[in-house]
Amino acid sequence: MSTSPRNTGTAGIESGTTLVSVVIPVYNRELFIGRCIRSVADQDCFDVSRLEIIVVDDDSTDGTADVVRRLDVSPARLELIELSHIGEPGSVRNHALRHAGGDFVAYCDSDDFWLPHHLATVMREFDANPELGMVATAWGFAHFIPQPDGTIRNDYRVIPHPLDGATTNCRVHRRECLEVVGYFGDSRWGEDQDFFGRIERNFKTEKVLLVTNVHGYIKGGNNLSYCFDRGVKQIYH
Numbered sequence: 516m517s518t519s520p521r522n523t524g525t526a527g528i529e530s531g532t533t534l535v536s537v538v539i540p541v542y543n544r545e546l547f548i549g550r551c552i553r554s555v556a557d558q559d560c561f562d563v564s565r566l567e568i569i570v571v572d573d574d575s576t577d578g579t580a581d582v583v584r585r586l587d588v589s590p591a592r593l594e595l596i597e598l599s600h601i602g603e604p605g606s607v608r609n610h611a612l613r614h615a616g617g618d619f620v621a622y623c624d625s626d627d628f629w630l631p632h633h634l635a636t637v638m639r640e641f642d643a644n645p646e647l648g649m650v651a652t653a654w655g656f657a658h659f660i661p662q663p664d665g666t667i668r669n670d671y672r673v674i675p676h677p678l679d680g681a682t683t684n685c686r687v688h689r690r691e692c693l694e695v696v697g698y699f700g701d702s703r704w705g706e707d708q709d710f711f712g713r714i715e716r717n718f719k720t721e722k723v724l725l726v727t728n729v730h731g732y733i734k735g736g737n738n739l740s741y742c743f744d745r746g747v748k749q750i751y752h
Contacts (some may be wrong), residue, residue, distance in 0.1 A: 536569060648719075659732065
């Protein structure tokens with residue numbers, strides 16, 4: 516059964532209020548976190564002064580937190596929350612969700628990035644259909660290889676199959692969805708599909724078949740997707 520959100524679209528929200536809160540969990544991503552955050556703040560056709568970026572550091576042991584502290588993404592607002600190590604991505608995201616003040620919540624994992632039209636694409640759907648609780652987009656796939664000089668090489672990029680799939684980075688939902696479905700679970704894998712599945716079962720959702728973000732595997736990295744999904748690794752490597 517689907518629930519109709521009370522919000523009547525983005526156009527009626529008072530100017531100057533936080534419109535979108537972006538949740539970024541991170542652990543030992545010194546090379547990648549700057550690119551991720553800048554991609555979120557560098558959105559076309561969107562008032563980034565109404566954007567808050569909440570980075571939750573799960574007790575990184577490298578220079579991740581220092582990179583975040585040095586970033587200036589104004590007029591967007593950037594907040595860093597530092598935790599004792601949890602090791603569960605859903606639980607880390609929940610810390611950000613409890614701090615989120617936006618009418619909408621979006622996600623970008625620390626080794627991934629948005630394309631400049633991501634938010635404009637999603638918010639256009641919410642404006643056109645006030646009944647929507649969540650919007651998802653299509654995503655590209657990249658294989659990121661850190662180089663000895665500290666740069667990153669994109670080995671390749673493909674559009675994954677099937678196109679009707681979605682990752683965490685693809686999805687934006689109304690804040691009030693949390694009031695109905697609760698928060699992420701504490702599983703190390705699959706917590707995102709469980710969470711967004713609960714939203715889909717309770718709220719009307721829309722899928723836009725336009726690539727607006729890039730999901731990456733890091734060769735030799737410790738991101739959970741790379742370590743877990745050996746089948747995908749064999750297909751693309």
